[in-house]
């Protein structure tokens with residue numbers, strides 16, 4: 001167990017809550033199930049839109065039995081080594097108070113719980129805070145009402161009406177405190193709206209607060225510069241060479257700024273596809289500024305809902321495009337234009353990051369972005385990017401007005417709705433695990449069908465895990481398939497290497513249209529407004545006996561569904577199993593509107609320890625109990641400075 005970074009933490013305790021231990025899940029009547037028909041009249045926030053689409057028709061003649069032969073040593077075509085933190089989050093700067101909390105002292109416990117789930121499996125979580133709002137963000141000393149972010153509308157004049165954002169240094173302290181609890185690491189963005197009047201405060205203050213403990217990964221310089229002309233943020237002639245010039249201005253300013261000690265963590269060009277990556281590489285940007293660059297990045301959405309939001313482009317009927325997401329072809333075709341660039345990035349020694357992505361820009365699509373179909377799509381897409389040598393991929397989170405939220409709270413109903421693609425990030429975290437040495441290959445299984453893709457993950461030349469997906473939505477069970485897996489064997493001139501047993505975790509839902517009843521290894525976050533960020537229910541992991549004489553293991557994959565197959569008990573244990581530790585929260589009464597984390601939870605939260613994290617267990621077990629016991633008897637609402645623990649209190653509204 002690692003102790004906290006020895007900074008001081010402010011402790012705020014509501015004494016009446018310290019020993020409470022009942023978790024209350026509220027069922028909010030507004031929540032609609034998948035039995036609800038498409039609602040044309042829904043006028044609430046997009047994140048809770050009950051629109052339900054029809055799954056694509058069941059295909060005729062699907063192959064439901066096929067073999068998968070794995071090499072017992074590294075096959076050619078394995079990806080670069082990947083981390084369990086491969087898939088992180090991109091959070092729009094303007095909504096961080098909805099997601100993180102009011103300020104550094106008042107953090108959102110459900111958010112911490114969600115991050116703890118991933119930290120448990122991957123060791124760390126990467127988060128990019130930015131988006132369109134990073135460009136116009138202004139660091140100020142203080143804001144009215146003591147808030148840390150505030151939007152001023154109508155200043156930027158950009159067609160997406162992105163508000164100008166004012167924020168205080170409290171944002172960085174909030175990030176630091178979150179990092180100390182759940183090991184989040186951050187990407188930020190330097191405002192690029194006016195490079196003749198640069199605002200480098202985000203780098204000066206951000207690094208002062210975050211880089212010491214190693215929480216700051218880098219700064220994007222420019223967000224979607226290939227859309228500047230379209231958004232009236234630059235002249236219509238704005239080109240990659242103009243971007244090259246403006247980037248050079250930022251590099252010089254940073255090199256001349258004594259308050260920015262780290263000079264080599266800038267990220268370019270974060271383009272969306274209006275410019276090809278090659279058109280930027282061909283300006284010589286990477287070679288010219290190699291010593292300033294920490295990573296190369298792009299952003300991409302396969303479709304958009306911009307017509308519905310802003311009247312831009314053409315209308316998209318979600319029912320017409322749903323099927324486009326429910327095939328392996330989606331991720332293959334999204335990634336194809338970047339393969340040359342991931343190879344270029346390797347040649348230039350830079351990571352290549354998908355800095356912002358999701359199902360559809362302009363907030364996602366109703367009936368798609370929040371469904372189990374999106375869960376399967378994001379899982380496949382994430383694994384495909386990893387196989388294609390991206391180093392990381394960030395799923396974008398907006399506010400309540402978007403459909404693709406994977407973490408979200410609503411202040412009026414006291415509970416969070418966890419978006420369906422959050423399950424994908426859990427599966428990916430476990431598929432890669434915390435070794436940092438996982439290499440993945442797309443097995444091109446069952447090449448007859450793009451509906452049943454499969455991947456294998458190797459570590460140190462040994463196959464350790466597999467992910468098998470079934471995009472078909474067929475409640476009859478007739479489209480479930482069985483993969484017969486062989487490892488090594490005479491067929492490929494190797495010794496039989498099939499284990500006696502394998503373990504399988506399933507990611508399932510009744511339909512690709514499902515929004516609530518999604519389970520990962522039997523556990524769920526529930527539906528709209530039902531979650532406090534912890535998985536509910538008991539975990540169920542299947543053990544399958546293999547036939548070592550015939551060198552085969554048979555795994556069946558439901559339609560729809562996905563399976564994470566652990567090929568050895570050590571591969572299983574490595575992915576955060578068997579103990580699952582998250583923050584406990586308690587909602588004592590609705591009128592109090594408060595949740596707390598027990599300090600002992602926090603004191604053990606840095607290590608993947610075997611301790612159970614229960615609220616109100618301060619008198620229990622292990623090292624450091626003297627301090628933690630003393631916490632439980634603090635009986636005033638107030639602040640005390642401690643060096644090894646912290647108690648967060650979340651005011652629900």
Ligand SMILES: *[C@@H]1O[C@H](CO)[C@@H](O)[C@H](O)[C@H]1NC(C)=O
Nearest residue numbers: 102103104105106146170651
């Ligand atoms: C944090 O937010 C709480 C609740 O709004 C407020 O009471 C407190 O003063 C804030 N702390 C800082 C440092 O702004």
Ligand SMILES: *[C@@H]1O[C@H](CO)[C@@H](O)[C@H](O)[C@H]1NC(C)=O
Nearest residue numbers: 007008010104105173176177
């Ligand atoms: C955590 O938040 C408190 C309150 O704002 C702040 O004083 C403290 O410095 C923060 N801790 C870190 C590590 O930033």
Ligand SMILES: *[C@@H]1O[C@H](CO)[C@@H](O)[C@H](O)[C@H]1NC(C)=O
Nearest residue numbers: 277278279281282340341344
């Ligand atoms: C790959 O990228 C490099 C660097 O920009 C470029 O020179 C080359 O033409 C590209 N190849 C293809 C096939 O696009």
Ligand SMILES: *[C@@H]1O[C@H](CO)[C@@H](O)[C@H](O)[C@H]1NC(C)=O
Nearest residue numbers: 077078079080339387388389
């Ligand atoms: C990924 O990188 C590895 C190592 O350079 C390479 O062997 C492999 O072909 C690359 N994969 C793809 C899909 O480009």
